[in-house]
Amino acid sequence: MLILERIGKTYPNGVHALGGVSLDVELGEIVAVIGGSGCGKSTLLRAIAGLDPASEGAVLLDGERIVAPHAKIGIIFQEPRLLPWLKVADNVGFGLGDRPSAERAARVAAALKRVGLAEKANVWPRELSGGQAQRVAIARALVPRPEVLLLDEPFSALDAFTRSDLQDHLLDLWTDAKPTLILVTHDVDEAIVLADRVMVMCPRPGRIFDEIGVDLPRPRDRQSAAFDFVKRRVLAALDRSMQRVPTGAEAEPRAEAGAALWW
């Protein structure tokens, strides 16, 4: 179980990025964190990852305090961040450096097959499309079998079709070992398609403003009335979190293309 206890973050320049975020996440749960720019979503994720530890409060994973990157926690960044000097298979096996080479090769091959890129094992990252590169990044993060996988706007740089494809694919991969997923996103649709809970954050300093449960069966139909209802709640919470009074038109579900990208 992942527990965040009043996580706060103040940078050396005095910027108060996070102001006491508390959250309990069950193993296997998918939590989306959504909010406007500068509300501390990425800061929160980096604190959980141990990349940029919190200045106040504590991150506890199975009772263990996280102050540095941990074997049980994986992270996928906004960009694939593949190492350009390693072929795709070596990139996927990057986190398995301590394993015997036979085991490493088998796990890498299985992971690449699972993300549909078995035939790309021996190519350089420069030869991949954006979507393929992000699939490799997902495989790299999943290969060490983390208990918690953090995703920092992982699909925001991709086109709408690839994004939707990878969201489905991520859910498919999640069913293998059901790790805890914490997803930071700007995309309301993405949050509702993937998450069990959507946490809406508000800025200055960043804190959790609202929590919206998504009690819909998977796979979720983006066109359904129930999906639309949840989306309307999330959008309304986002508006309130930014201290904007929603007008009648804004409170309506935004059905036109691209409207789901909220920031």
Place this chain on the structure above:
Amino acid sequence: MALSDRIDFAHATMSAVGMTIVVEGSPTRERATRSRWARLTRPALGLVLPVTLAVGWEIIVRMGWASGRLAPPPSVVFATFVDLARTGDLQRNTLVTLARVAAGFGIGVTAATIVGAAAGYSPLVRRLLDPSLQALRAIPSIAWVPLFILWLGIFEASKVTLIAVGVFFPVYLGLMGAIQSVDRKLVEVGRAFRLSDVAMVQRILLPAVLPAYVISLRSGLGLGWMFVVAAELMGASEGLGYLLIDGQQLGKPAEIVAAIVAFGIVGKATDWLIVLVAAPFLRWEDVVRSE
């Protein structure tokens, strides 16, 4: 008449079929032939200008329009080159110069790699050393020669030290700059996977800095060749620089040009060696491959 018409028609049809087959097969074949031809001729393009100049000068001297006494024609230079090679002078002097450059390059690169890596990796070392090294870099290295001769004598040590100083600065600057500009996001990937400091250097920093390091080695080597000439011109009893002085003092311009040509060949060959050794490690680079 009708029969001949039919035959003509049949012939034309067959030709048309034949043409179609040729037309379908030809673009690829033509392209392949053209690219093979281009691969062969492209390097030769660089030879057009020097060969034209050499042949032109040869003709001018042969026709008696110039004496060629101070600027010998290619045939004389070639004859001198062959002559020097036959007596073994060329090989001996080239080897001596090569050994000096190798020693100076080795010392310079080793020192620059250690200091450059430390300064790139540690802000403390950088703040401590970099201002002094930058001040030293601003001094023309030739200015050190009198001091080196006083300290180390006129033999090998001062020459090798001068070359090492010449090699040091481009390699130091190149490596330090390369380490400082390693992509923070890739370093973060290493941190996320909990790499130790040693593993971080081996698996992230070294491959990331390698392209810039290879360029700095090539710059350093170029300067090494420049400085070996300076060192040998100041006093040497053997080496390609000695051939230059010997040619000047004995009024043998062909020997000077032959030594210059030897410098060019060996310098280019050593540079090519660095490129060749580094190439397998840099295949991943996403760069514009010029035609």
